[in-house]
Amino acid sequence: MQDSQILPRRFPGVRRQISLFLVAAVCALVGAVLLVAYKQGAFVRHTKIYFFAEDVFGINKGMSVRLFGLPVGDVKNLEMTDRGVRVELAIISEYAPRLTKGSSARLTREGYIGAANIQLLPGSDPKGSREPVSDGDVIGYVHSRGVAELVEDIRAQLAPVVAELRRTLAEMNRPDGAFRKSFESAGTLIQELPETNRELRRLLRSADRTVLAVGGKADAAFASAERLTSQAAHELPALSHKLGTALDSINEAATEIRAATRKNGEALHQVLQQTPALVRDGSQLLQDSQEVIGAAKNSWLIRDNLEPPAMRTLPMDSFESYVGGARLSATGAQR
Amino acid sequence: MRLVAAGLACALLAACAQRAPAPSAAEQPVAAQPSAAMEANRRAEASLRRGDLDSAALHYREALRLSLAVEDANGIAANAINLSIVYQRQGKYQEARASLAPLLERATISHPPERRAQAALRRAVLDIDERQYAAAAEWVERATDWCGQPCALAAAIRNVKGQLALEAGRHGEAAAAGREALASARAASDSAEAANALRLLGMAAIAAGDGAVAVAPLGEALDIDRGLGVPRKIYLDLVGLGRASALRGERDAARGYYERAVAVSEADRDAAGAAEARALAAALGGAADSR
Numbered sequence: 001m002q003d004s005q006i007l008p009r010r011f012p013g014v015r016r017q018i019s020l021f022l023v024a025a026v027c028a029l030v031g032a033v034l035l036v037a038y039k040q041g042a043f044v045r046h047t048k049i050y051f052f053a054e055d056v057f058g059i060n061k062g063m064s065v066r067l068f069g070l071p072v073g074d075v076k077n078l079e080m081t082d083r084g085v086r087v088e089l090a091i092i093s094e095y096a097p098r099l100t101k102g103s104s105a106r107l108t109r110e111g112y113i114g115a116a117n118i119q120l121l122p123g124s125d126p127k128g129s130r131e132p133v134s135d136g137d138v139i140g141y142v143h144s145r146g147v148a149e150l151v152e153d154i155r156a157q158l159a160p161v162v163a164e165l166r167r168t169l170a171e172m173n174r175p176d177g178a179f180r181k182s183f184e185s186a187g188t189l190i191q192e193l194p195e196t197n198r199e200l201r202r203l204l205r206s207a208d209r210t211v212l213a214v215g216g217k218a219d220a221a222f223a224s225a226e227r228l229t230s231q232a233a234h235e236l237p238a239l240s241h242k243l244g245t246a247l248d249s250i251n252e253a254a255t256e257i258r259a260a261t262r263k264n265g266e267a268l269h270q271v272l273q274q275t276p277a278l279v280r281d282g283s284q285l286l287q288d289s290q291e292v293i294g295a296a297k298n299s300w301l302i303r304d305n306l307e308p309p310a311m312r313t314l315p316m317d318s319f320e321s322y323v324g325g326a327r328l329s330a331t332g333a334q335r
Numbered sequence: 336m337r338l339v340a341a342g343l344a345c346a347l348l349a350a351c352a353q354r355a356p357a358p359s360a361a362e363q364p365v366a367a368q369p370s371a372a373m374e375a376n377r378r379a380e381a382s383l384r385r386g387d388l389d390s391a392a393l394h395y396r397e398a399l400r401l402s403l404a405v406e407d408a409n410g411i412a413a414n415a416i417n418l419s420i421v422y423q424r425q426g427k428y429q430e431a432r433a434s435l436a437p438l439l440e441r442a443t444i445s446h447p448p449e450r451r452a453q454a455a456l457r458r459a460v461l462d463i464d465e466r467q468y469a470a471a472a473e474w475v476e477r478a479t480d481w482c483g484q485p486c487a488l489a490a491a492i493r494n495v496k497g498q499l500a501l502e503a504g505r506h507g508e509a510a511a512a513g514r515e516a517l518a519s520a521r522a523a524s525d526s527a528e529a530a531n532a533l534r535l536l537g538m539a540a541i542a543a544g545d546g547a548v549a550v551a552p553l554g555e556a557l558d559i560d561r562g563l564g565v566p567r568k569i570y571l572d573l574v575g576l577g578r579a580s581a582l583r584g585e586r587d588a589a590r591g592y593y594e595r596a597v598a599v600s601e602a603d604r605d606a607a608g609a610a611e612a613r614a615l616a617a618a619l620g621g622a623a624d625s626r
Contacts, residue, residue, distance in 0.1 A: 318490075319531045320464070
């Protein structure tokens, strides 16, 4: 019996090797599991906080929770309650001190169409509590507008613009509209441009010809001027002689005028010198005349026929009121 | 012979002449002022004859100032009265009253009673023009007192009293005053006041409703006023005659007088008078009614 249990000598020590292999495999498996668990945060302490939302469209279990863009936890659980849906967030306890009790959460996306995540907003209210969140705390939830809502907003804002644009286009298309008329006028103007261009060219050609013709005539005129100049140069000595003679005559005339003026001035001077005396004489004459007239007035022949000088008084008129005013009508009205 | 006669005549004339009395030293500086005031007085009178009331008032003011400066009582009185007449014709009653103040309320020197009577009568005429009949009656009584007897202003004073009686509705008293005024004016050969008295008589008769009695004095007044050449009074006479004719039922005659009054007013550039006469003619009714 004992001989039948004897293992063949062909694989001596194999049992031991197999055992070693199995142990190593188990250890590797456990190590891998532990490594994965470590990587998955199985060995990280989490702080559970909650928020309530009316709806949790877009929020799923396992969704990343970010603080300042860094992943600090994930959504652990969604549970319907009387206050709405309670969302459980597992926050790595290491980051919990950075979150105050006044913090809030909101659903965001990385870009407009990126992966959704929960963004934690540290409390910014200076009057709010500065105490860090602790396990079981409830934070607020800010409802974020989704892409659909944003699109609806944009559509609502664009609608009047589009309507106005449509109306403007309709106005532009109206046959009797100002735009069409302006456009047609512009078209007519553009159509007339070639003809205008041709006329302008004709005008330029005509101007060119005119300039050439004038140039020819100018040459002739210059030639005439040259002839005149030469003729003047030829006749200038004679003219100069005549002009000199005329100037001499003028000079003589001026001398005579000056002499006459001097004589007249002297006469005027004499007259002016005599004027005061003449005035005095005239005054004396007038005084003498007045005395003669006064004496004549005092003679008995004239005195009795002259009215003595006296301040005259206007005649007293008892009807002055009627003469100057309109009392008559009133008086007549009374009658 | 003729030359000898002419020489003798000249010698005789020269013998009759004498030098004007030389002014005393005290009077000499004063003597120039009345002549300046007199010159202003004459200029004002000339302006008044031209119908330039503004210029007349200016010169009378200057004459009054110069007279006041030398305390020339006669000049003050004459120019104050004249200035009041001009102001009244301009419709400046306040100024007209103020211009008489140097003779009445603010007299600083004594004036002869005749002058004060003239000023008081002027105040009465001014008050009548402004329908202040009570004040006018007071002033005319003062004028009567100051004028004394015989009074050169008797006719004018009685005419003013007659106007006041007429305004008060005392037609008989007005007619009596008119008759007295007419007698006084004729006695004084004052044709202007005689015409006024005749007009007053006519107006009193019209007021009493007796057109027939009114025609004769108004016609006589018209003749006198034509002679004097006072358009506004001719106008008054014609209007009075028109009224008298209307009272007698002679509408055509009345219209004729009114049309003449319109023509006189238009020629005298009196638009208000012309409008008044036209209104009176229109009030007579159509031509068909007159017959």
